[in-house]
Amino acid sequence: MKRFIANLLLFAILFFIYDKAFIFFKEYSADKEIDKRLELVLQGKMNKEIIVLGSSRGANAVIAGDLQKILGKSTYNLSYPASDVEFHEFLLRTLVKFNKPPKTLLLVVDDPFQLLPTNTQVFRYERLYPLVKYDHINQELIDKGQKNALLSKLFVLHRINKTNLNLRQKYFTPEATVLACGSMPISFQKSGRKWFYEKTDGVYPIADETSAKVEAFNKIISICENTGIKLILITVPNFRESNPSFVERMKTLVNERGSLYEFKYNSIYLDSNYFYDESHLNNKGAEIFTDELATYLKDKI
Amino acid sequence: MLFNSVNFAIFLPIVFFIYWFIAGKNLKFQNILLLVSSYFFYACWDWRFLFLLVFSTLLDYYTGLKMSQNEDQGKRKFWFWLSIFINLGFLGVFKYYNFFAESLTDMISSFGLQVNPWTLKIILPVGISFYTFHGLSYVIDIYKGRIKAERDFIDYSVFVSFFPLLVAGPIERATHLLPQIQRKRQFNYGSAVDGLRQILWGLFKKIVIADQCAIYVNLIFNNVEDQSGSTLLLGALYFTFQIYCDFSGYSDIALGTSRLFGIELLRNFAFPYFSRDIAEFWRRWHISLSSWFKDYLYIPLGGSSGGMWMKIRNTVIIFLVSGFWHGANWTFIVWGLLNALYIMPSIIFETNRKNLGIVAEGKWVPNVRDAFSILITFGLTVFAWIFFRSASIGQAFDYVSGIFSRSLLSFPSQFSPVLWLLIFIMMLIEWVGRENQYALQNFGLKWARPIRYSFYIVLITAIFLFSSQEQEFIYFQF
Numbered sequence: 071m072k073r074f075i076a077n078l079l080l081f082a083i084l085f086f087i088y089d090k091a092f093i094f095f096k097e098y099s100a101d102k103e104i105d106k107r108l109e110l111v112l113q114g115k116m117n118k119e120i121i122v123l124g125s126s127r128g129a130n131a132v133i134a135g136d137l138q139k140i141l142g143k144s145t146y147n148l149s150y151p152a153s154d155v156e157f158h159e160f161l162l163r164t165l166v167k168f169n170k171p172p173k174t175l176l177l178v179v180d181d182p183f184q185l186l187p188t189n190t191q192v193f194r195y196e197r198l199y200p201l202v203k204y205d206h207i208n209q210e211l212i213d214k215g216q217k218n219a220l221l222s223k224l225f226v227l228h229r230i231n232k233t234n235l236n237l238r239q240k241y242f243t244p245e246a247t248v249l250a251c252g253s254m255p256i257s258f259q260k261s262g263r264k265w266f267y268e269k270t271d272g273v274y275p276i277a278d279e280t281s282a283k284v285e286a287f288n289k290i291i292s293i294c295e296n297t298g299i300k301l302i303l304i305t306v307p308n309f310r311e312s313n314p315s316f317v318e319r320m321k322t323l324v325n326e327r328g329s330l331y332e333f334k335y336n337s338i339y340l341d342s343n344y345f346y347d348e349s350h351l352n353n354k355g356a357e358i359f360t361d362e363l364a365t366y367l368k369d370k371i
Numbered sequence: 372m373l374f375n376s377v378n379f380a381i382f383l384p385i386v387f388f389i390y391w392f393i394a395g396k397n398l399k400f401q402n403i404l405l406l407v408s409s410y411f412f413y414a415c416w417d418w419r420f421l422f423l424l425v426f427s428t429l430l431d432y433y434t435g436l437k438m439s440q441n442e443d444q445g446k447r448k449f450w451f452w453l454s455i456f457i458n459l460g461f462l463g464v465f466k467y468y469n470f471f472a473e474s475l476t477d478m479i480s481s482f483g484l485q486v487n488p489w490t491l492k493i494i495l496p497v498g499i500s501f502y503t504f505h506g507l508s509y510v511i512d513i514y515k516g517r518i519k520a521e522r523d524f525i526d527y528s529v530f531v532s533f534f535p536l537l538v539a540g541p542i543e544r545a546t547h548l549l550p551q552i553q554r555k556r557q558f559n560y561g562s563a564v565d566g567l568r569q570i571l572w573g574l575f576k577k578i579v580i581a582d583q584c585a586i587y588v589n590l591i592f593n594n595v596e597d598q599s600g601s602t603l604l605l606g607a608l609y610f611t612f613q614i615y616c617d618f619s620g621y622s623d624i625a626l627g628t629s630r631l632f633g634i635e636l637l638r639n640f641a642f643p644y645f646s647r648d649i650a651e652f653w654r655r656w657h658i659s660l661s662s663w664f665k666d667y668l669y670i671p672l673g674g675s676s677g678g679m680w681m682k683i684r685n686t687v688i689i690f691l692v693s694g695f696w697h698g699a700n701w702t703f704i705v706w707g708l709l710n711a712l713y714i715m716p717s718i719i720f721e722t723n724r725k726n727l728g729i730v731a732e733g734k735w736v737p738n739v740r741d742a743f744s745i746l747i748t749f750g751l752t753v754f755a756w757i758f759f760r761s762a763s764i765g766q767a768f769d770y771v772s773g774i775f776s777r778s779l780l781s782f783p784s785q786f787s788p789v790l791w792l793l794i795f796i797m798m799l800i801e802w803v804g805r806e807n808q809y810a811l812q813n814f815g816l817k818w819a820r821p822i823r824y825s826f827y828i829v830l831i832t833a834i835f836l837f838s839s840q841e842q843e844f845i846y847f848q849f
Contacts, residue, residue, distance in 0.1 A: 071391060071558050078567075081824065088828060189593065195839075215840045218377045227835035232789075235836070 092226040099200045099234040104241055105248050107148055108197055111161070112204050114168045119143040120371070121165065122252070123158045123290075124178025124304070125191055126151035131306045131351045132178065133360045135251035140364040141371070143173075147252035154191040155184060159286040160210060162293050167206070171297040174371050176363075177290065178304045182316045185279040185287060199231040255353035256346045265342040267310060274315035284323075291327050300371060301328030307339040307359065309348040331366050333359065372415040373843060374624040375577055382412065387631055391558055398555050402525050405632070409534040413498070416538075420496035423461065428531045430457055431506035432524055435513045439520035451514040458503050458510075465495055470699030498538035500696060504663055505531050509545045511667055518545050526552050533634070535625040539618075539846040541639040541659035548636070556633035565812065566630030568827075572811040573623030575830050576616035577844070579837045580790075580797055584613035587785045592760055595770050600779030603770055605786060610760045611753045612794050614845060615644060618657070621844045623809055642805045644752070644798070645730050647744035649713040650723035652752060660696070664689050679719065686718055687711045697759070702767060706758040713751050729806050793833075 100109055110116050120143050122132045128149030138145040148161055158177065165171070183191055195216060201207045208229060211217040221228040248254055294301040303320055305312060321330055338344050344355030351359055372378050386408045394400040414421045434454035438447045509530070512518045521527040529552050536543060591598055591606030598606070622639035629636045637659045646652035653661050669689050675682040687708075694707020717723040730745065731737040737745065754771075761767035804810035815823045 071560075074558075074560050074563050077564075081827075084824070085828060085831065189590070217839075221377055225835060227832060228838070230836070231839070232836040 086225075089225050089227050092230060095234045095237070096203050096226055096230050098237060099230070100203060102237055102239050103200050104239070105197075107248065107252055108161070108164075109201055111148070111165050112168055112201065112206060116146060116148075116165060116168075117144075117170045118146040118172050120145040120174045120176065121172040122147040122149055122176045122178065123161060124149040124176075124306075125153050125180055126254075126350060127180060127306045127308075128176075128178030128304070129254040130256055130346065131356045131359050132176065132304070132363065133249075133251065133253045133255055133353075133356055135249065135253065136357065136360045137364055137367070138251065140361070141367060143371070145251065147254075149178060149252075149254070150194055150197065151246060151254070152191055153194045154188075154286075155283050155290070156286040157193045159289045159293075160193070162290055164206060166293060166297050166299075171299050174300045174302065174367075175290075175294055176302050176304050178306055179320055181305060181308065181312050182274055184316075184320070185283045186275070187278065187280050196233060199233045202229050202231070202234065253356075255356045256350065257353045259342075259345070259352060260347040263342075263347055265309065265345075265348075267340065268348075270311040270313045272313060272315055274313055274319055276319060287323060291324060295327055302367070302370065303328060303330040304363065305330070305332050307333050307335075307351060307355070309339075309342055309345045329370065331363065333362065372412050374621065374628075375574060375838075375842070378415065382408070383628065383631075390632060395558070398553075399525070401556065402529050402552060405529050405533060406525055409529070409532040409537060412534040413532065413537055416497050417494070420499075423496055423499070424502060424532060427458065427461065427502060427506055428528050430454060431510050431531070432521070432527050435510060435520035435527075436522070438510075438513050447514065451510060454510045455507065458507055462499060462503050465493055465499055467695075467699045469493065501540045501542055502531055502537065504542045504660075508542070508663060508667060512545055518549075521545070521549060523553075533629070535628040536636055539621055539625070539844055540657075541622060541625065541637045542663050543637055543659070548634070551634050559633065562630050562633065566627040568811050569623045569627030569630065569809050571627075571827060571830055571834075572809055573620040573625075573627060574834050576620035576623065576797065577842075579793055579833045581613045581615075581617035581620060582839075582842045583787075583790050583793070583837060584609040584616070585842060587787065587790070588613055588760070591785060592762075592766075592770075595766060595773055598773065599781050599784065600774045600776040601781050601783040602785055603774045604779065605783040607753050607757050607760075607770075607774070609785075611644075611749075611756050614756060614759070615640075616797070617845045621846060626809075638808060640809075642801055642810075644749055645745055645802065645805055646748050647726040647730060647741055648717055648722070648748055649710065649751065650717050651726040652748055653710070653714070654727075660693070664693055668692060682718055683715065686714060690714070701764050702758050702761050705764060705767070706755055709755045709758060713755070732806060 103109070107116075120134075120137065120141070122128055122134055122137075122145070124132075126149070129147060129151055132147055132149070134145040134147040137143075148165070150157065150161075162175065180191065193214065195211070195214075198207050198211060202211070208217065208222055212219045212222065217228060242248065244258070245256060246254060291301060293299070301324065303324055305317060305320075317330070317332055324330060333339070338355065338358055344351060344358070346352040372382060386404065390401055390404055394404050410421060410424075413424060431454055434450040437450040441447050441450070509518075509521075509527075513520050521530070526549065530543065530545060530549050533543075533548070533552075588606060588610045591602060591609070595603065619640040626636050626638070639657060639659050641655040641658065643652050643655035646655055669685050672685045672688060673681050674685060690707040690711035691704060692707075694703040694705070694710075697703040697706075714723065717725070726744075730741055736742075757770050758764075758767045761770055800814060801810040804812060804814050807813050815826050818826070
């Protein structure tokens with residue numbers, strides 16, 4: 071028995087020492103990322119007057135640089151493609167913790183998946199993994215059940231993820247290039263699309279909403295209330311008719327605690343030349359949409 | 372509490388320490404400790420169902436004693452059927468009630484009558500299929516006069532509730548486990564180290580292979596209609612490795628944990644994906660369940676003693692029941708039937724016991740005939756797993772028809788080179804270690820200690836790097 075315990079302890083000590091060699095990967099992996107937006111937030115370098123949050127629709131359709139020029143207020147787009155409202159809530163929480171809260175938050179809502187279950191919008195854990203050297207990120211992973219508090223204190227190997235071992239420099243792709251203002255407009259159309267303008271059935275299933283998403287959405291509203299941020303929900307055109315029931319649902323949830331910008335239909339939003347695919351504007355469409363949004367915001371902020 | 376959780380990593384050393392250092396010289400104290408820790412282990416999942424486990428234990432203990440005490444065959448029969456009825460009754464209510472209620476409603480609706488389904492909101496108590504089968508084998512063995520009833524309630528309770536096997540097996544027999552519980556146990560260095568090695572291999576299979584495969588399996592099976600034929604085929608292959616590494620990984624951890632306490636459990640897996648025919652596959656997959664059905668269902672039904680037709684009938688029954696045991700869904704029943712169909716030629720031509728030995732024993736590679744047989748058997752198994760994994764029969768047929776489409780020749784969209792490299796390495800180690808109880812048992816034992824330790828450290832590194840949210844084992848739902 072003594073031999074067993076002694077060998078076990080020896081092995082544990084060896085492993086503990088070996089584990090510390092991975093500190094290099096923990097510290098260095100963030101440097102190889104090309105999208106630095108979240109790290110800028112963590113470093114307190116995101117002190118802007120207007121912040122845009124959302125998924126790919128927010129990233130593609132709202133050109134923060136154009137808004138800044140028109141409105142004369144510093145603006146940055148923190149929208150992440152394929153991200154869900156829980157991720158947006160995390161971003162906002164992190165933003166106000168490490169930076170001066172923005173004066174205005176433009177939250178781009180996804181019709182109809184803002185609060186509904188979907189596989190296309192998730193909590194973007196892989197954006198967090200390269201940044202595990204930051205305690206705030208590690209704590210978020212612990213809170214989300216991805217990591218264990220005790221193990222991540224004891225072992226670097228538990229704190230990092232397999233993706234941290236990839237130290238190759240990351241590059242932007244044509245579909246996901248982040249501009250200096252944080253926006254990600256796309257200058258071309260997705261190949262192989264059969265453009266078909268779909269009509270809405272006008273049904274929005276409130277009963278199917280995910281409670282965690284509703285909770286995250288309400289938390290965003292609360293953070294804005296508590297920190298004095300003016301919240302404006304933004305709807306973005308799709309190459310299909312928008313659902314009025316969804317818009318009504320958003321209005322009901324935000325109530326008096328914010329406002330909602332509902333884009334106005336025009337011939338452009340019925341023309342596929344202004345879209346990347348059925349759900350996303352391309353840069354031509356984004357410029358026009360941003361212009362319209364700026365006109366609306368002039369009176370509001 | 373999951374085997375792949377931090378809680379278990381804390382729980383196990385504490386129980387191990389008390390077991391050998393404090394209770395080490397007193398067998399009774401050791402068994403009480405095993406029982407208390409087993410109940411604690413179970414209560415961590417849902418303490419309410421602990422009462423069900425204790426009731427089931429008390430029932431079988433009491434009816435076992437009553438059968439032993441009575442010479443009168445009528446009274447023995449009464450206690451025997453009482454135990455069978457209540458045990459299967461619990462299983463029926465918790466596991467199958469909603470399935471029968473929904474199926475009945477569907478049947479009535481097909482005649483044009485509208486009825487509300489009388490379903491209940493029931494949580495399936497984890498491990499109920501396993502501990503019920505423990506109890507049933509014990510009661511049947513006493514009734515058949517194979518064993519005597521256990522008088523010590525603590526010993527009997529440990530037999531039913533021993534934490535390494537409580538939630539997903541292996542399904543033990545009283546003749547195998549009870550004598551070990553009653554016997555004084557000595558710490559054995561070799562056995563304990565062997566146990567740790569088996570736990571390590573089980574964790575590697577679960578966390579590095581099964582949980583990673585699960586990501587792609589869920590993506591593909593949840594969006595069947597959006598996937599190309601090649602991606603669907605890839606999804607079926609991912610699930611084939613997921614379910615093997617999940618369940619055999621669990622079994623390795625259970626057997627390894629038990630070895631740390633000086634108790635040997637029944638072997639549950641013997642490298643089934645290297646089987647040369649389906650009969651051999653079923654002698655190597657979930658062995659404790661297959662042998663349970665053979666001993667307590669197939670043989671009592673007449674086995675193969677009544678001629679070819681009885682043999683065919685009994686084989687079909689066994690596979691149907693086995694499918695149904697896995698879950699209350701038609702998909703499992705079709706999966707069972709498919710396997711019955713696969714095995715039928717070897718039953719009819721009496722070649723089902725052709726491949727009893729280890730494939731390519733003593734050689735590095737199999738001959739062409741064996742390699743071809745392994746590939747065919749593996750392919751049949753992959754096909755059957757599609758039904759096992761699908762949410763409904765309709766989805767399974769959509770899945771199969773989706774595979775056999777023109778897009779089968781396109782490049783699959785969910786191909787992960789890293790994961791396939793890991794699967795290849797895992798299967799290579801399994802191939803090298805196929806003559807042992809588990810792959811890592813003698814793997815690298817002849818290497819210099821620094822090299823062997825480095826190998827173990829690489830495995831642990833992979834476990835750490837691939838671990839994220841604790842994922843339940845698939846067989847917990849059964």
